[in-house]
Amino acid sequence: MENTHPGFATRAIHAGQEPDPATGAIMTPVFLTSTYVQEELGKNKGYEYSRVSNPTRTALEQNIASLEGGTSGLAFGSGTAAVDALFHVLAPGDHVIVSRNVYGGTYRIARTIWEAYGLTFSFVDSTDMRCVEEALRPSTRMLFIETPTNPTIEITDLEACARFARAHNLLSVVDNTFATPYLQQPLGFGIDVAVHSLTKYLNGHSDMLGGLVVTSRPDVVERLRYMQKAVGAILAPFDAWLCLRGTKTLAVRMRQHCASAQEVARWLAARKGIERVLYPGLESHPGHALAGRQMRGYGGMISFDLGSLSRAASFLKHVRLCALAESLGGVETIITHPATMTHAAIPPEERARIGVTDGLVRISVGLEEVEDIIRDIDGAMTKAGL
Numbered sequence: 001m002e003n004t005h006p007g008f009a010t011r012a013i014h015a016g017q018e019p020d021p022a023t024g025a026i027m028t029p030v031f032l033t034s035t036y037v038q039e040e041l042g043k044n045k046g047y048e049y050s051r052v053s054n055p056t057r058t059a060l061e062q063n064i065a066s067l068e069g070g071t072s073g074l075a076f077g078s079g080t081a082a083v084d085a086l087f088h089v090l091a092p093g094d095h096v097i098v099s100r101n102v103y104g105g106t107y108r109i110a111r112t113i114w115e116a117y118g119l120t121f122s123f124v125d126s127t128d129m130r131c132v133e134e135a136l137r138p139s140t141r142m143l144f145i146e147t148p149t150n151p152t153i154e155i156t157d158l159e160a161c162a163r164f165a166r167a168h169n170l171l172s173v174v175d176n177t178f179a180t181p182y183l184q185q186p187l188g189f190g191i192d193v194a195v196h197s198l199t200k201y202l203n204g205h206s207d208m209l210g211g212l213v214v215t216s217r218p219d220v221v222e223r224l225r226y227m228q229k230a231v232g233a234i235l236a237p238f239d240a241w242l243c244l245r246g247t248k249t250l251a252v253r254m255r256q257h258c259a260s261a262q263e264v265a266r267w268l269a270a271r272k273g274i275e276r277v278l279y280p281g282l283e284s285h286p287g288h289a290l291a292g293r294q295m296r297g298y299g300g301m302i303s304f305d306l307g308s309l310s311r312a313a314s315f316l317k318h319v320r321l322c323a324l325a326e327s328l329g330g331v332e333t334i335i336t337h338p339a340t341m342t343h344a345a346i347p348p349e350e351r352a353r354i355g356v357t358d359g360l361v362r363i364s365v366g367l368e369e370v371e372d373i374i375r376d377i378d379g380a381m382t383k384a385g386l
Contacts, residue, residue, distance in 0.1 A: 008067065008182060009251035016062030017244070028059045030241045052229050056237040060244050061212070064202065067181040067247070068194050070214035072221045074228060075235035079177065079197025080105045082211030085227045086173055086195060089220060092118025094141040099126040099156060100354045101149035102175065104343035126156040127287065132164060140168065146175040148291070151303045151338040151362040152355045153278040155287025158294055162190030171220070177201070182254040183296045192217050200329030203246040204253055208239040253331070253367065257300030260373065261365040265302050267374050273386040275359065278303040300365045301328065309358035311386060312337055316361065318380035321372055328364035333373050336362045
């Protein structure tokens with residue numbers, strides 16, 4: 001039978017979006033309203049108050065849910081707000097197994113906020129299922145995985161994690177920010193929840209903040225919808241509109257991010273003065289084969305180690321095209337020093353244990369001409385005497 005299910009790029013442009021019935025506008029309108037007039041008591045047109053729901057936000061939620069292969073999407077004011085909402089599903093005394101190399105903001109939420117309210121966390125090497133299994137406790141309720149990890153680009157077996165979570169009645173969550181649903185769809189491997197920072201690749205233009213959760217579990221949807229209503233950490237309509245604009249080009253952007261990152265990674269691996277290059281598209285990467293099986297491409301994120309803080313600082317002082325900044329996933333190339341920027345909340349001894357060294361530099365390869373990106377990196381290294 002012919003497959004009539006629309007392809008990814010088609011859904012990225014059309015899912016959750018119809019021409020405006022009032023005007024025929026092809027772009028989803030920005031509904032800048034706080035409330036909605038009701039026809040009579042108990043009768044409305046599907047919307048009552050914008051903290052609860054908003055048509056622009058609904059369109060984005062449906063769009064990304066379609067891309068992830070889930071039934072429901074829930075948009076929040078930031079990626080960290082989305083992660084925090086997921087921890088609200090748990091109760092005091094519950095235990096969470098977490099990938100050791102998660103984003104520093106996730107670590108900060110866990111250690112400095114939720115532990116004070118009775119949750120406990122074990123940060124383990126999720127690339128080794130024995131470590132995951134050994135961390136299991138009678139109180140474990142959630143398995144929170146990030147793959148590829150930020151910033152050490154480790155790859156975790158999604159199918160194995162989903163199988164483990166089901167066997168022990170755990171809610172399985174994957175932070176899919178680095179991969180995006182274009183490269184990887186965790187729910188298709190049996191994972192319960194995918195979470196994103198919309199700020200990154202899904203928006204792709206470095207001009208908004210947002211987070212989104214996708215799941216097909218009704219109990220999780222019910223709890224998170226309640227969190228949106230009760231707590232209100234929801235995505236603003238204009239930011240939802242900006243992200244909808246971004247997802248329309250996600251497929252073409254990710255193809256170029258991957259192609260350019262592969263070239264940059266090969267060049268870095270061949271250049272003197274670099275201790276290690278972390279990119280799953282390189283055959284030397286320990287997760288290369290696994291990434292090839294569960295991802296559509298190897299992504300646009302690379303980390304490389306210059307050996308020391310002084311060498312990294314000297315190099316970063318001289319980049320020009322590459323923007324020294326936090327964040328990632330934009331059309332521009334962004335270069336970051338995780339130890340002092342994105343992962344500064346993690347204690348130095350813990351950073352050292354998980355491989356986030358003082359010499360580690362993370363690069364989000366943008367959409368500029370790849371030759372210009374390489375030329376800028378090479379020039380900065382030369383000026384730094386590396």
